[in-house]
Amino acid sequence: ADYHVKNNEGAIDLVVSSVLRLLGNRQVGVLVVDDLPSARAMLADLLRVQKFQVYEASTGYQAMDILVRQPHIELVITDYNMPDMDGYELTRRIRRDHNSDRLRIIGISSSADRLLSASFLKAGANDFVYRPYVIEELQCRIQHNIETLAQLRQLRVAAFSDYLTGLPNRRYFFDEGPAQVAGRLERGEPCCIAMLDIDHFKKLNDTYGHEIGDRVLQAVGAKLARRLDGSGHLLARLGGEEFSVLMLGLDVEKGSALCETLRREIESLRVALDDHDISVTISIGLAEIAGRESFSNYLAAADQLLYLAKSYGRNRVYS
Numbered sequence: 263a264d265y266h267v268k269n270n271e272g273a274i275d276l277v278v279s280s281v282l283r284l285l286g287n288r289q290v291g292v293l294v295v296d297d298l299p300s301a302r303a304m305l306a307d308l309l310r311v312q313k314f315q316v317y318e319a320s321t322g323y324q325a326m327d328i329l330v331r332q333p334h335i336e337l338v339i340t341d342y343n344m345p346d347m348d349g350y351e352l353t354r355r356i357r358r359d360h361n362s363d364r365l366r367i368i369g370i371s372s373s374a375d376r377l378l379s380a381s382f383l384k385a386g387a388n389d390f391v392y393r394p395y396v397i398e399e400l401q402c403r404i405q406h407n408i409e410t411l412a413q414l415r416q417l418r419v420a421a422f423s424d425y426l427t428g429l430p431n432r433r434y435f436f437d438e439g440p441a442q443v444a445g446r447l448e449r450g451e452p453c454c455i456a457m458l459d460i461d462h463f464k465k466l467n468d469t470y471g472h473e474i475g476d477r478v479l480q481a482v483g484a485k486l487a488r489r490l491d492g493s494g495h496l497l498a499r500l501g502g503e504e505f506s507v508l509m510l511g512l513d514v515e516k517g518s519a520l521c522e523t524l525r526r527e528i529e530s531l532r533v534a535l536d537d538h539d540i541s542v543t544i545s546i547g548l549a550e551i552a553g554r555e556s557f558s559n560y561l562a563a564a565d566q567l568l569y570l571a572k573s574y575g576r577n578r579v580y581s
């Protein structure tokens with residue numbers, strides 16, 4: 263199976279889109295909370311025209327209920343004066359479970375109390391307007407809050423992905439891995455962790471130069487990502503020419519079989535240079551995650567097994 267890597271953008275898109283999927287998708291949901299139906303409908307219509315997916319609640323309790331069921335909501339616009347729970351209390355309660363790096367809150371009130379805006383902001387709202395408000399102003403405030411979320415999302419993606427390959431990076435792997443493993447083990451499902459390392463990569467760099475080495479790293483990363491896309495397993499570039507796959511729900515036997523598939527895929531990978539193709543092989547160490555050890559201990563165990571795979575001749579899986 264030839265795979266020509268003249269440019270790697272397709273592969274990076276593939277990986278970034280899977281990172282984005284993990285970090286939350288792009289459809290913007292807005293929740294409008296107001297006990298007065300006419301005011302609520304007016305604002306909801308305004309937002310729908312702007313292509314937001316709009317949800318409406320007439321009480322604070324209803325709003326909290328909707329937030330639980332619609333995790334893609336990114337903005338709550340809430341009235342202050344409402345029976346049972348006012349907008350200030352609603353804001354306080356929302357902030358127990360939702361940080362403002364993923365969910366923005368704008369308060370609205372016709373109250374004459376000029377201190378109300380400060381109270382709202384202290385409770386965790388990001389913005390506030392007094393009624394009667396100028397529609398353009400509210401629209402600008404909504405836009406700014408949505409843009410801020412998008413910027414924060416970009417920062418998260420950048421912080422969690424490897425620049426060269428576009429794969430999830432070491433930070434993401436160590437942030438996300440332990441929680442994923444814990445969830446599986448609780449449900450009695452097996453997990454294993456694979457360390458992958460390109461064979462004689464230093465020689466490849468010495469022979470062809472660092473730039474070609476980089477292209478090979480991209481090609482290997484893209485091939486692994488393509489093979490694992492949709493599997494639910496967690497692939498990352500840990501650094502250098504080392505990758506890891508956290509195999510969720512697989513015991514060591516099934517994990518071995520998957521490692522063997524990955525090994526063969528890389529063996530058959532061809533990276534096209536101007537005058538000829540080059541190929542590489544990988545060695546893999548696979549450790550079962552059986553219980554109480556720390557995540558990094560299991561990774562260290564996989565690394566030990568990788569060392570054995572190297573010493574037995576490379577281009578093989580050792581578990």
Ligand code: GH3
Nearest residue numbers: 459460461462463464465467472475476502503572
């Ligand atoms: P082994 O089969 O035992 O794994 O040998 P190796 O040569 O692959 O292993 P070694 O750890 O000695 O060398 C790894 C090399 O990977 C050394 C380093 O220059 C290279 N490397 C690390 N990161 C990058 C990178 O981002 N780009 C390129 N081109 N090379 C890198």
Ligand code: MG
Nearest residue numbers: 297341343344
């Ligand atoms: Mg009201």
Ligand code: MG
Nearest residue numbers: 459502503504
């Ligand atoms: Mg290495």
Ligand code: MG
Nearest residue numbers: 459460461463
């Ligand atoms: Mg190596």
